[in-house]
Amino acid sequence: MNTEIGLRIYGDQDPRELPVYTTTEAAKYLRIPIATLRSWIIGRQYPTRGLPGYFKPLIQPPEAATGRLSFNNLVEAHILRALRHKHQVSIKNVRTALEYAEEQHGIERLLLNRDLLHSEAGELFLERYGQLINLSRGGQLAMKEILKDHLERLEWDLQNMAIRLFPFSSERTDRKIIVIDPFISFGRPVISSKKISTSVIADRVDAGESVDSVADDYDLGQTEVMEALVYERAA
Numbered sequence: 613m614n615t616e617i618g619l620r621i622y623g624d625q626d627p628r629e630l631p632v633y634t635t636t637e638a639a640k641y642l643r644i645p646i647a648t649l650r651s652w653i654i655g656r657q658y659p660t661r662g663l664p665g666y667f668k669p670l671i672q673p674p675e676a677a678t679g680r681l682s683f684n685n686l687v688e689a690h691i692l693r694a695l696r697h698k699h700q701v702s703i704k705n706v707r708t709a710l711e712y713a714e715e716q717h718g719i720e721r722l723l724l725n726r727d728l729l730h731s732e733a734g735e736l737f738l739e740r741y742g743q744l745i746n747l748s749r750g751g752q753l754a755m756k757e758i759l760k761d762h763l764e765r766l767e768w769d770l771q772n773m774a775i776r777l778f779p780f781s782s783e784r785t786d787r788k789i790i791v792i793d794p795f796i797s798f799g800r801p802v803i804s805s806k807k808i809s810t811s812v813i814a815d816r817v818d819a820g821e822s823v824d825s826v827a828d829d830y831d832l833g834q835t836e837v838m839e840a841l842v843y844e845r846a847a
Contacts, residue, residue, distance in 0.1 A: 627794040628775070631673060631680035638681045641779055641792060641801055643846065644693055648701075652692060653679065656703060667703035670710075683794040687766065687774045688723045694762035699745055699755065709741035726772035729760055778804070781843035789839040801843065803836050813837055814844035 635653065639646040655669040671689060674682050681689075695701050713722055717733035728734040738759075742752035765788070767776040778788040779801065791804040801810045808830050816826050817837070827837045 627799075628683040628773075629674050630682055630794070630799075631675040631678060632683070632794075632799050633681040633686065635679060635681065638686055638689060642686060642689055642693060643780060644689060644696075648696065649689060651703065652689060652701075653681070653685075668707065670703055670706055683777070683792070683799050684721075684724055684774070686792065687777060688721070690765070690777060690779070691723045691728065691759070691762055694759045695741070695755070697758050699747070702745065705741060705744040709737050709744060712740045713737040724773055726763065726766075726768045726774075729756065729763060779843070781839050781846075787839065789836055790843055803830075803832060803840060805836065806830055806832060808832065808840075810840040810844050813840040817841060 633641070635649055636646060638644075639649045642649075651667075652670045653673060656667045657664040658667060659665070670692065671681070671685050673679055673685060692701055692706070695706065710722055713733040713736045714720060716736055717731070719725060719727070719731075719733045722728055722733060722737055725731075725734075728737070738752060738756060741747075742755065747755065765778045765780070766774045767778075769775045775793075777792040779790060779792060781787070781790045789804060790801050790810055792799060792801050796802055796807055797809055802808055803810065803813070813826055813830070813832075817823060823834055823837050823841075826832070827834050
């Protein structure tokens with residue numbers, strides 16, 4: 613769907629900022645442990661010699677009262693997942709690195725921006741983060757490749773902001789069979805070729821229908837049906 617059309621449907625509010633996902637749903641869709649995602653959203657206490665310290669959250673939901681996440685929040689968590697892939701994310705260190713890049717270049721919410729790997733602000737963030745967690749130069753380059761893999765799972769608008777997310781649904785990182793699009797099916801995961809809900813496919817197979825019959829009904833390939841099953845069952 614054209615972005616401008618989608619924006620007219622929802623009025624003046626960008627659908628990417630609507631609070632539509634519970635923490636449980638977001639964790640499932642992104643394959644992130646729910647405890648980890650919650651710490652990014654609500655922060656985390658840490659022990660000190662006196663009163664407990666507190667790391668402020670990295671992700672700000674559009675509605676603090678409900679805690680529901682937006683599509684943009686999913687993108688931020690998707691990128692944070694890349695940092696956690698090999699390195700346990702420290703909320704303090706990530707925020708320090710983001711603030712460093714923002715103060716130097718004035719880019720807010722760098723994790724939402726395609727320039728994370730292709731701008732001086734992004735380079736500053738990666739360099740600063742690498743220093744904070746004592747990464748060697750080789751480790752920083754490896755982290756950059758992991759981030760690149762995650763950024764390639766996104767599609768972008770003309771402002772270099774994410775418009776679609778292709779979540780990891782199997783070990784095949786080159787596949788983009790499943791998509792989360794804020795303009796389609798209220799942002800729920802669908803098969804990208806036909807816009808069929810992955811949960812509907814999984815429900816039908818779990819009810820006893822064969823993969824072949826479900827594929828025929830929706831004019832899908834067997835690979836697409838199997839990918840939807842792997843995604844729903846692994847989450």
